[in-house]
Structure formats: C-alpha cells, structure tokens
Amino acid sequence: MIVGHPPVRVALRISPHARRLSLRISRIDGHVTLTCPGSVPRSEAVAFAESREAWLRRHLARVGEAEHPRLGGTVPFEGRDLPLVAGAVRAATLRDGALMLPDEPERVSPRVEAFLRAEARNRLVAACDRHSAALGRPFRRITLRDVRSRWGSCSSRGDLMFSWRLVMAPPDVLDYVAAHEVAHLERMDHSPAFWAVVARLCPDHREQRRWLRDRGGQLHRMKFST
Numbered sequence: 237m238i239v240g241h242p243p244v245r246v247a248l249r250i251s252p253h254a255r256r257l258s259l260r261i262s263r264i265d266g267h268v269t270l271t272c273p274g275s276v277p278r279s280e281a282v283a284f285a286e287s288r289e290a291w292l293r294r295h296l297a298r299v300g301e302a303e304h305p306r307l308g309g310t311v312p313f314e315g316r317d318l319p320l321v322a323g324a325v326r327a328a329t330l331r332d333g334a335l336m337l338p339d340e341p342e343r344v345s346p347r348v349e350a351f352l353r354a355e356a357r358n359r360l361v362a363a364c365d366r367h368s369a370a371l372g373r374p375f376r377r378i379t380l381r382d383v384r385s386r387w388g389s390c391s392s393r394g395d396l397m398f399s400w401r402l403v404m405a406p407p408d409v410l411d412y413v414a415a416h417e418v419a420h421l422e423r424m425d426h427s428p429a430f431w432a433v434v435a436r437l438c439p440d441h442r443e444q445r446r447w448l449r450d451r452g453g454q455l456h457r458m459k460f461s462t
Contacts, residue, residue, distance in 0.1 A: 244292050246270050246285050248278070257284045261295050262384075268292060303458050305348040307341055311458060313352070315406030320344065349460040356380060356403035356410075363414035364396060367437045373421035384456060387448065388413045390420035401455040405447070412444035 246259075246268045254273040257280075261268050272281040285292075303309075310317035313335070323329070323336035328351035330336075337347055357380055368375055376394040388398045396417050402410040415437035423430035434441050 244268065244289070244296065246292075248272060248281060250274055257281060259285065259288055259292065261292070266296050268296075305344050305458065305460065307337065307339070307344055311335070311348055311352070312404035312455060313355075314403065315409070320348065345460045352403050353380060353400045356398070356400040359403060359407070359410055360398050360414055363411050364418055367415045367418040368421070370437060371418060371422060371433070373418065375418065375421060387452070388417040390417045390424070392424060394421060399455075404455045404458070405452070408440070409444045409447050412438045412441050413448075415441065 247270065249269050249271045250273075251271050252274045254271050256273065257276060258271045259268065260271070270281060270285050272278075305311050305320060307320055307322045310319050312318070319334040321334045321336055322339035323331070325336045325338060328335055328337055328347045335348070335351065337344060357378070360380070361378055364375060364378060374394065375390075375396050377396070379395065379397045380400040381397060382401065383397075383399050386399075387402060388396065390396055398413065398417070402413055416434055419430060419433040419437060422433050431441075438444065
C-alpha cells in the first residue's frame with residue numbers, strides 16, 4: 237500500500253485478533269505497518285492510512301535512514317565500525333583492521349552479509365559449546381536468522397536460534413545471549429532460578445542486557461540485499 241506523494245509504503249497486516257485499525261512505525265528503520273481486523277474492508281483500511289498521512293510523515297522524519305554497506309563506508313562488527321575497503325582479494329578478508337573486498341560495488345552487500353553470518357556462527361558455536369560444557373547440558377543444533385523480535389531462542393528439544401546480527405555487537409553482548417539461551421536448557425522459564433543459572437555462566441549479564449535494550453535496535457539499521 238502506498239500513501240501520498242512522495243510515497244510512503246505501508247505494509248497491510250490482516251489480524252483476526254485485532255479490534256481496530258492501528259498504525260505502527262518501527263523506530264529501527266521506519267517500516268510502517270497497518271494492522272487491520274479481518275472484518276474491515278480494504279478500502280476502509282486505505283482511507284484510514286491516508287487520513288493519517290501527516291502523522292506518518294511527521295514521525296518518519298524522526299527515524300534515521302537505513303544504511304547500506306558500500307566501499308569506503310563501514311559496517312558494525314564486534315562493537316566497532318569496520319572499514320570496507322576495495323583490495324586485491326577474491327573474497328571478504330579481514331586485514332589490518334579493515335574488511336577487504338573485491339572492487340565490485342554491486343556485490344558489496346551480499347559479501348558483507350555472508351562474512352558477518354560466517355563470523356557470527358563461529359563465535360556463537362564457540363560460546364554455546366563453552367557454556368553448554370560448563371552447565372553439563374548439551375544442545376542439538378544452532379540456527380542463525382535475521383529476526384527483529386528476539387536475539388535468540390531455545391526450543392524444548394534443545395535447538396538454539398540466534399540473530400546473526402549479534403556479531404555486530406561487542407563480544408561480551410554476544411556471549412551473554414549465548415549464555416542466556418544455553419541456560420534455557422536447564423530452565424525453560426525466566427524465573428529467579430533461571431537468572432541464577434545465567435549469572436553463573438555470565439556474571440555481568442545485567443550490563444549486557446542493558447546494552448541490548450539501549451543500543452540493540454541500531455544493529456538493524458544496516459540493510460543488505462538478501
């Protein structure tokens with residue numbers, strides 16, 4: 237759905253549980269979602285969004301624009317800005333505090349994303365192996381995704397899922413999330429007993445949780461082609 241000119245893109249979400257029309261703007265990237273009860277006609281939903289155009293534009297103006305990886309720019313990596321530099325390499329290569337990439341601007345985004353995913357997997361597997369051994373609770377497998385709703389999860393079968401964007405955060409933050417999900421192998425809740433397990437694995441977990449609460453949203457500002 238497109239509202240006004242210049243256009244504002246609005247994603248329409250039909251929800252049988254919604255009781256009224258509502259608009260939501262992501263503070264991370266300005267993504268606009270219009271939630272619509274199943275009984276409301278699409279024409280009424282469009283009219284509702286159009287009637288809120290001024291409100292939408294006012295709030296979108298406060299949201300920072302999304303960033304895209306580019307040669308000469310930077311990408312967040314382990315809590316710092318990693319320069320992206322063209323060089324005589326065939327694949328993304330860490331060298332002298334920078335990420336060297338082939339001089340092919342149209343391929344920068346997928347190459348940077350593939351690099352971050354691979355580095356995230358290496359670090360998360362190592363962290364989960366360490367915490368799992370300390371706890372004496374094995375996990376089944378690790379899956380990486382690009383999700384907004386959570387940084388990690390643990391299933392009742394012992395499958396762990398993490399956002400690969402954690403590799404953009406300081407290493408201690410990634411380690412905390414790994415510890416948090418491994419702790420669920422012993423306690424599938426967020427009771428005081430669970431947090432005691434987390435504290436054993438990651439004594440400074442409160443500081444890392446605070447970082448995610450205050451700055452975690454920034455990790456989603458970087459957009460990739462896939």
